[in-house]
Amino acid sequence: MSRSIIRLLWALFVGCVCILSACKDQNEVIPEPEPDRPAAAKPKYLWFDASAIFQRFSHIDSIQYYLDKCLEIGITDLVVDVRPVSGDVLYASDIVEQLVDWKGYHRETDWDYLDVFIREGHQRNLRVHASINVFSGGHNYFDAGVVYRDPAFAELTTLLNKPEGLVDIKTQKSQYAAFFNPANPKVQDYCISIIEELVTGYELDGIILDRCRFDGLDSDFSPFSRQLFETYIGQTLARFPADIFRWKKLNNGDWGREAGPFYPQWLEWRAKLIHDFFALARERVKKLKPEIDFGTYTGAWYPSYFEFGVNWASKKYNPQEDDYTNWMFTGNYKNFGYADLLDTYMTGVYYNQVYGPGWYTIEGGLWKAKVLTKKEVPVIGSLYADLYQTNGSDLIDAVELCLTLSDGLMIFDIVQVIEYDLWDEIRKGIAKASVEG
Template sequence: MKKIFLPVIGAALMASLSMCSKPQAASTAAPSAQANTNPMGNTKGRNLLYFDATANFKRFSYQDSVKYYLAKSKDAGVTDVIVDVKPISGEVLYPSQIAPVMNEWAGFTKTEKFDLLTAFIEEAHKLGMTVHASTNIFVAGHNHFSRGPVFTDPAKKNWQSLNYTAEGMKLISTLKHKYSAMVNPALPEVQKYELSILKELVSKYPKLDGVVLDRVRYDGIEADFSDASRKLFEKYIGKAVANFPADIYTYSKDAKTKDGKPERVPGPLYKQWIEWRAKVIHDFIYEARAELKKINPKLIFGDYTGSWYPTYYEVGVNWASKEYDPSQTYSWATPNYKNFGYAEALDLYTTGSYYFEVAKSEAKNIDVNTVNRTEAGQGKGKEDWYTVEGSAEMAMKITKGKVPVYAGVYVDQYIGHPEQFVKALKMCRAKSDGAMVFDIVHVINEGWWAELKRGLTE
């Protein structure tokens, strides 16, 4: 999800987003029958509200706050709450035997003794609301605070992403303009660790309705170029890479992007590399689903991604249906890329339609020189899918009805424009199965409860 800027005790807090020659057999088997039974029940008309872990840490360190804000959310038309229990720091907000537990944030230490997630589950269920736990997967540190397992656990330091930048190979912990210390999704030990946390979570809370995975992706197109990734990629294509990383891409000495950065020049294995990365994420999604359904067959298995599908390949993710073939439209996709779509594996999919412009007709107003698009894989353009309406329509189109889709808004983008916020919520509901709102902290800070209710109920 997005990063959040908040004032905390007078300080600014950054809180919290060509076919292969010899490919291995693609894992394209259909998900279990459970995916088609709609464990969400009535999927149309549901409204999801996020509760970010760090932005709300102090507020929800008190049990009466949980009860109070759930009641306000219910009154505003929220049907589902998504509680962030594993933020980008790699810590968790519940008693874990595996991951480090966050008891302090931004100088505030939690003193009230209660289980946060249990409180959310019990109070929300009294109100007839559904509770999902959100976990950030392939990230294990907050770069701006040098906090998290990749900084404090020597055994996990080498898990961090190695990025191929125009200045050379850089460990992501040294790239302080990035707030998420992402790890390498292809490493078996990383996948095993993250799966163990998910399984512990679902086992510990049998009354939890669902999980929503976040950051099940690579950091960006620059990641990961470690020797481990090279070897795994070579195994996938069945041959050695003669010139690594140049056979994937190089940086032009002359050509510049619109941002003035050296332009990437695709190499002969660029498309195969994109395909392989999508397979890495696809296979993890299917494995996570299978493992969690063993523990709780009724669990709602969900995922969040950004909505900018035409550029989302940069983070190694194909969230479309397997029935959608992007190679018919986009030059970066191989004919095999469609096999690594994973919409069929999900019971719930929520996407960030994070644009100020709501209607497709507003796309003409986009100023690409000033637009704020800093999320992973986001590009700059004026296509109509850079609007709430256009992105929601695209999400519905390419998921092919395989999973309920909830288009989402980032509340902070509408500060000073409450009517645009209401309009965006109504558009999400009109063009997808419902609305997702990120994050409650902005609704609280702006006092937009009436606006939220209008957007979710009118």
């Protein structure tokens, strides 16, 4: 395919890929689930988002109360976010400052937040997994985090390719996470040290890597990343960043990206970088504690997840086989799928529609995730509780579907469950799946 055609296709891609995907999916038939573990034996995770629960869960009796609620409805596993978007942490760390003040509330640190979750969880036979936002170093809404305190870390944030030029993400106040540049070895060493500290310091059952990715398609266009990429492809770019993509005014007045000649190689390089970080993180975790569960969360929308440098599929899956995306990917892209590096993969089927084929329904998204990961990792169907504030019956069906069609259930997050009083719906969905399973 000629480069001129690639450029034209790129301008049309963002608006067309979902339509093309949907058209193709109309002819798909979702197969019956294969025999698997009974639903009663599958893990049921509830996520505790650190920023959202900060004040409510800054009291030991509150933690105890809600862990009892988890046990009552059939939850088996807790995902405790201990490094939110701000990049600070909710445990005793020698590396990162503790998050003690958030949105006007001060948390006392005379007790260890994570240790209490582990102790109280294990007393109730609940498995406890720590989640960290890997490559986020600050919160842009509040100018909070290490990238706003320390000039050395401020220099490590990602540089974005925007219509107005190359800009530091800290200037983009509409984007709440101040991402580091994942390509920088200093960033990787820092993040690995946080993971190692967690694994060695606490009796965790698992660790979940969240936001282990680039900020988006516009990231990272720093001179550092340019040099790494040129070394990777073995040549110097004459026009950067236009050789990757440039911004062009569309007929409707909006800005659109126009792909450059090295765009497919750029996607490959970014996917390799994230893959290799996962490989390194897994190696370090398993060396310290071989029994610990090593997992990650991503959105289920694979056709657009390349934007984040993420290929969560199996290496056995080749995206070039999909006629609506194959022009973007090199033959090597498939080699950087990281499903085989995981013990658990949480796929976010955050959709309103429960049943039906295609990427953008819960049923279709779960089936596709299983197909793409090739049984190399348990796929945990993950639901966004906020979508069910007025339609709890759909949550019952969605919970049942996750426990029938995938290898488990995750609910994000407990704040919405509390606010919209969805406890009974989750319990009913778990019970329904267990009876039918």
